[in-house]
Each structure stands twice: as structure tokens, then as C-alpha cells.
Amino acid sequence: MTSKIIGVGNYIPSETITNLFFDKHIFLNEQGDALKEDNASITRKLQKITGIVERRYAHSNEVTSDLGLIAAQEAIENSGIDPETLDYIIFAHNFGDVKFGTIQSDMVPSLASRVKHSLQIKNNFCVAYDVLFGCPGWIEAVIQANAFIKSGIAKRCLVIGAETLSRVSDIHDRDSMIYADGAGAVVLESVEDGSGIQSHLSASFTYKEKDYLYFGKSYNNESCPSVKYIKMDGRKIYEFALTNVPEAMKQCLDKSGFSIHDLDKIIIHQANEKMDEAIVERFYQLYNTPLPPNIMPMVIDKLGNSSVATIPSLLAMILKGELEKHQIEKGNVVLFASVGAGMNINAFVYQF
Structure with a gap:
């Protein structure tokens, strides 16, 4: 079940x-x-x-x-x-x-x-x-x-x-x-x-990485110091993601029993287009396999980064036929993955 x-x-x-x-x-x-x-x-x-x-x-x-x-x-x-x-x-x-x-x-x-x-x-x-x-x-x-x-x-x-x-x-x-x-x-x-969820994986990297994303004061020193906003160390997050997310995606896919050649789509958190492209490219490199075309739908150019909403919103758009170049059919295997504050990483493999 x-x-x-x-x-x-x-x-x-x-x-x-x-x-x-x-x-x-x-x-x-x-x-x-x-x-x-x-x-x-x-x-x-x-x-x-x-x-x-x-x-x-x-x-x-x-x-x-x-x-x-x-x-x-x-x-x-x-x-x-x-x-x-x-x-x-x-x-x-x-x-x-x-x-x-x-x-x-x-x-x-x-x-x-x-x-x-x-x-x-x-x-x-x-x-x-x-x-x-x-x-x-x-x-x-x-x-x-x-x-x-x-x-x-x-x-x-x-x-x-x-x-x-x-x-x-x-x-x-x-x-x-x-x-x-x-x-x-x-x-x-x-x-x-x-059909449905075939495997999943979660991890929390907190020993050194906890504060890569955090709540901090405004860069305007004249603002009220007690008011805090979302802050991030973009360079550290980028390096962390490229080092750890591809390996987590591989572990999750390997647990599912499917091969890299079975994947039809990768739906990844829409955080940064270059970062996501680099993550997916490194993921395929772990299998010594060239990156296939049209594997990763992206909508960040029009919708930005809405955190937890990016993946389910993108999935709905695909299944409702709103992305011309991307479709998901019955039997397709899709890898979902995300990275963010914590620093947390997770993924699951799903067969439609």
C-alpha cells in the first residue's frame, strides 16, 4: 500500500x-x-x-x-x-x-x-x-x-x-x-x-549549516532592530545544494528500484534557475549519463520563489495542461526534490 x-x-x-x-x-x-x-x-x-x-x-x-x-x-x-x-x-x-x-x-x-x-x-x-x-x-x-x-x-x-x-x-x-x-x-x-509514491528520503543538516537561511534585522540600520526578515547566505546555500542535493536525489531514486533512464520528469523546488540546472546536471553525472532534454520544467521566470508552494503549484500546472512543453502521462516516473532552511533536503519518487 x-x-x-x-x-x-x-x-x-x-x-x-x-x-x-x-x-x-x-x-x-x-x-x-x-x-x-x-x-x-x-x-x-x-x-x-x-x-x-x-x-x-x-x-x-x-x-x-x-x-x-x-x-x-x-x-x-x-x-x-x-x-x-x-x-x-x-x-x-x-x-x-x-x-x-x-x-x-x-x-x-x-x-x-x-x-x-x-x-x-x-x-x-x-x-x-x-x-x-x-x-x-x-x-x-x-x-x-x-x-x-x-x-x-x-x-x-x-x-x-x-x-x-x-x-x-x-x-x-x-x-x-x-x-x-x-x-x-x-x-x-x-x-x-x-502506482504512487515509490520511495522517499529526508535529511537535516544542522551541525554547521543551520543559519544559512535565518531571520535577521533589516540592512537599514535606522529601521526598528526588533523587526526581523528572511535572510540568506546565497553563496553557502548554492555550494551546499550542489554538494548535497544530487546525492540525496540519487539515494532516493536508487531506493525506488527505477533506473536513471526510467525518469520522465524532475520537479525540483523553484529556488534559482542556475542552481536547479546545476543540481540536475550533477545528478545525471553521478550516473555517468548525459542530461536529457526537457526533463526539468521551470516556471521561476514568471512566478519567482514561493517557497513551499513552488512544487505543488508547478505540478498542478503540468497536470492541468498549462505548460506546453511538459506533460505527465500514466506510468511516468517523476522525481520530486527540494532544499531549504534547516538546512533540509528531501525527495520522493512517484509513478503516475
Whole structure:
């Protein structure tokens, strides 16, 4: 017995933020000094490295749980199930609900509980809880849901990934340009037909790597020092990812019993286009196999990095036929992988 995806949904906010949005920003370094490059040069460099041309922000009246609810509703409708039959609702995020124009995170009650309430589910034994696991949170939530299903204590689970990173980014930090908002969700159901999740792997690198992504003060030293924003050491993250993610992907694929030649798609966290391309290229090098064409769909150029939402949102787009060059057919083998704050890495192999 394993878990099969029977419904997908996503919510991509309609507010498009192009790179021109940052033209008037005052970007500073960690010491609070203005960067020597002009903003046009900074954004060009960002686009060259990350591939990001534009990103989406949530509307001012929306919070993370609102985005997750919309994706969840679509996934439930797509699955055709009665939501009262759900055994678990697991909501992956990192910063809770942060209202527009405020600095306070709200996580009580859990975002999963808020979604369950909004879905008007009366079943008290549908358990709703949140997962905080960095950008790999949605994959980790899927792995947990699969464990519940394989153990026999659950038959159906709703797994959501949503984030509004635009609310927790420092406008004086050029890294803020990569962040975006969005949501994705899937409904998982127990199956015994050989399809579904074939293997999975998770790891937390905390001994030296814990603070590669962290919450820190604004680069504007005149800002309130008690207000913190998402911060990262981009170089260390890049080196960490290229060293560790390909090997984790290989371990996961080897556990599944499939060969590198069986893979039809790799759906990886949309964090940085160059980094993702390098990860996948190194992954194939571990098998002494050339990188096949069209193996890795990318939407970061239009949607930016929405953390836990990137993978489920991208999956929904593919299965809904919204990406012209990428399709997933019955029997296809797909490797999902992510890396992020913690530092955490995870992956699973799935046969459709």
C-alpha cells in the first residue's frame, strides 16, 4: 500500500511584480551602506543568475491561509471526493498569516485548522496541523501523509503548501527580489495498484549549516532592530545544494528500484534557475549519463520563489495542461526534490 495523488490545485496570485518594481528601491549591504551598482545592474544580474523576470504577490486582503484554502478547494474539486472523508489536512508554510502592512506572524490556531474551518468540515477526526520545514515543507508533509496512509490510520489526506514571502522580505536587501507568494495542494489516497509514491528520503543538516537561511534585522540600520526578515547566505546555500542535493536525489531514486533512464520528469523546488540546472546536471553525472532534454520544467521566470508552494503549484500546472512543453502521462516516473532552511533536503519518487 502507498499513496496516490488523486487531485491537484493551485493558486497563483494575479498581482504581477516585474523587475521594474524594484527600480526605486534603496538596496544596502549588511553594514547598511548603499550598494555601488545601480538598480538596473542589480536586477539584470538577478535575472541572469536566478532566471526571474517577474513574480506574483498576494492581494493586500489575502493572507497565507487564504491562498492555501483556494488551492485546497481546487484540489478537492479535482479529486471528486467528499471533504468529510479526509483523515488529515497538513499545511506546510514557514511564517504563518502575516497581514499586509503588518510585521506580526499569526499561527494560532494552525493554518490547517483555519482551512478545515473554511471548508466547513464537520468530521472531528479529520486532523489538521502545520509543518514548518523550510522550502522542503510540502514534500515533507507529503512524506508524513504517506506514512499515515501506509500505516493504515488514514485513507485520504489533503496536503497544502502556501506562503507569502513578500510580507517577510527586507526591501533594502536585494535578495528580496527572488521572493514570491503562492499556493498548491494535493489530495492523496491509499492505493495498492503499484502506482504512487515509490520511495522517499529526508535529511537535516544542522551541525554547521543551520543559519544559512535565518531571520535577521533589516540592512537599514535606522529601521526598528526588533523587526526581523528572511535572510540568506546565497553563496553557502548554492555550494551546499550542489554538494548535497544530487546525492540525496540519487539515494532516493536508487531506493525506488527505477533506473536513471526510467525518469520522465524532475520537479525540483523553484529556488534559482542556475542552481536547479546545476543540481540536475550533477545528478545525471553521478550516473555517468548525459542530461536529457526537457526533463526539468521551470516556471521561476514568471512566478519567482514561493517557497513551499513552488512544487505543488508547478505540478498542478503540468497536470492541468498549462505548460506546453511538459506533460505527465500514466506510468511516468517523476522525481520530486527540494532544499531549504534547516538546512533540509528531501525527495520522493512517484509513478503516475
